[in-house]
Structure formats: structure tokens, C-alpha cells
Amino acid sequence: MTDVLIVVALLLVAGAATAAVLNRDPVRQALVLSFLGLTLALLFTFLQAPDVALSQLAVGSAVTPLMILLTVRKVRRRPGSGGDGADKPAGRER
Amino acid sequence: MSTSDGWLAAALVPLLALVPVLWRIAYGSPKDRLIGQNLTSLLAGLVLLLAARGFHRTSYNDVALVVSVLGPTGTLIYARFLDVLPDSRLVRWTALAGVPATVLPLCVATGPGRAMVKLLLIGALLIAGSVVTSGRGGKGGVTA
Numbered sequence: 001m002t003d004v005l006i007v008v009a010l011l012l013v014a015g016a017a018t019a020a021v022l023n024r025d026p027v028r029q030a031l032v033l034s035f036l037g038l039t040l041a042l043l044f045t046f047l048q049a050p051d052v053a054l055s056q057l058a059v060g061s062a063v064t065p066l067m068i069l070l071t072v073r074k075v076r077r078r079p080g081s082g083g084d085g086a087d088k089p090a091g092r093e094r
Numbered sequence: 095m096s097t098s099d100g101w102l103a104a105a106l107v108p109l110l111a112l113v114p115v116l117w118r119i120a121y122g123s124p125k126d127r128l129i130g131q132n133l134t135s136l137l138a139g140l141v142l143l144l145a146a147r148g149f150h151r152t153s154y155n156d157v158a159l160v161v162s163v164l165g166p167t168g169t170l171i172y173a174r175f176l177d178v179l180p181d182s183r184l185v186r187w188t189a190l191a192g193v194p195a196t197v198l199p200l201c202v203a204t205g206p207g208r209a210m211v212k213l214l215l216i217g218a219l220l221i222a223g224s225v226v227t228s229g230r231g232g233k234g235g236v237t238a
Binding site: 001002004005008009012015016019022023027028031032034035038039041042045046048050053054057058061062065066069073 | 098099102103105106109110112113115116119120127128130131134135138141142145146148149151153154156157160161164167168171172175176
């Protein structure tokens with residue numbers, strides 16, 4: 001039964017990682033990455049490594065997507081403030 | 095099939111429910127993706143609780159506790175960046191039906207004690223987080 005759980009979690013991780021690569025929009029990638037972090041934490045728990053799962057949860061599902069979102073926000077706002085201002089709402093759109 | 099196998103088989107149900115959620119997160123609109131993120135943390139919490147019981151390791155519940163705290167927090171952070179906090183009947187009903195259906199059998203199997211209090215705390219946190227992030231009490235549509 002444990003093997004079935006591990007296989008399903010592995011397939012989910014593979015699917016989430018592929019989806020993260022195929023998505024082109026960084027904000028969308030951040031959400032897929034947080035899904036990937038959660039499924040990886042599940043996989044680590046099934047492999048009897050809850051300590052690794054805890055750190056993976058903190059890093060993979062919270063910190064990395066947050067850093068991506070903050071970076072995207074900062075990068076998108078810069079040209080808007082120097083340009084015609086039309087880019088400004090676009091930075092907050094997604 | 096032993097009882098621990100039964101718990102692990104039960105953990106398979108929310109785990110398999112993550113597959114369509116992944117589909118929505120990868121291809122949906124921003125609103126769908128946020129609902130998917132919320133639903134993912136809820137389902138992952140349930141999987142972890144059931145798996146902890148199936149493996150006979152009560153300490154694995156700590157991971158579920160962290161998920162129940164980090165999940166709704168992450169949803170609120172994303173809501174701030176995406177400028178949308180959709181009210182989702184799916185998340186609300188999954189929380190209100192799925193969490194008691196998982197936690198109460200686990201409590202019965204665990205028996206009274208500290209472990210049961212912890213289980214109830216995790217369940218309450220999961221329900222509260224999901225209701226707060228999916229409730230109509232929020233602004234429903236667009237938030238600041």
C-alpha cells in the first residue's frame with residue numbers, strides 16, 4: 001500500500017514539475033511551484049522523512065513562490081514608473 | 095488487508111483528488127488557480143493526517159500542523175498579489191465535510207489523550223483556514 005502512495009505522489013511531482021516548466025507566465029509558475037512543494041512534502045513523508053518534508057514545506061511551498069512574486073512585482077513596476085504608466089496596472093493584474 | 099493498510103488506502107482518496115486540482119492550477123484562470131492552491135493545502139493536510147495514522151507515527155502529524163498554518167497564509171499572500179480572493183463553495187464544503195469525516199475516525203482510533211487534542215487542533219485549524227479564505231464574509235470578488 002505504501003508503494004501505491006509513493007507511486008501516486010511521484011506521478012504528481014512529475015506532473016507538477018512538467019506543468020511548471022510548460023507555463024510561461026512567472027506568476028502562474030509561482031502557483032504551480034507551490035503545488036510542487038506540497039506534493040514533494042507529501043512524497044518525503046511517504047518515504048518516512050518527515051523532517052525533510054517540514055523544511056520542504058517551508059521552502060518550497062511558501063518562500064520560493066513568495067520570492068518569485070515579489071521579484072515579478074518589482075521588475076514589472078520599474079518600466080511602468082519610467083514609461084507611460086500603462087504598465088503599472090499590468091504589474092498588479094496577475 | 096490490515097488496519098494500517100486501510101488508513102493508507104483512505105489517504106489515497108484525497109491524494110488522487112489532487113490530480114484534477116493540478117490540472118486547474120496549470121490551465122485555469124487566476125481565480126481558479128487561487129482556489130486550487132487553497133484546495134491543495136487542505137487536501138494535503140488530510141493526506142498527511144491519514145498517512146501518519148497508517149504509518150503508526152504520531153509525530154508525522156507535525157507536518158500536517160505546519161500545512162494547516164502555512165496553507166491559508168499562503169492563500170492570503172497570493173490573494174494580495176493576484177488582487178482576487180474568490181469565494182469558493184467547493185473549498186468550503188470540502189473543508190466542512192472532509193475534515194470531520196477524516197478527523198473524527200482518527201480521534202476514535204487514537205483514543206483520548208494529547209494526540210487526540212492535537213488532531214482536533216489540526217482539524218479546527220484546517221476548517222478555520224479554509225472558511226476564512228473561501229468565505230463569502232470576505233469581499234467575494236475583488237479585494238484591495
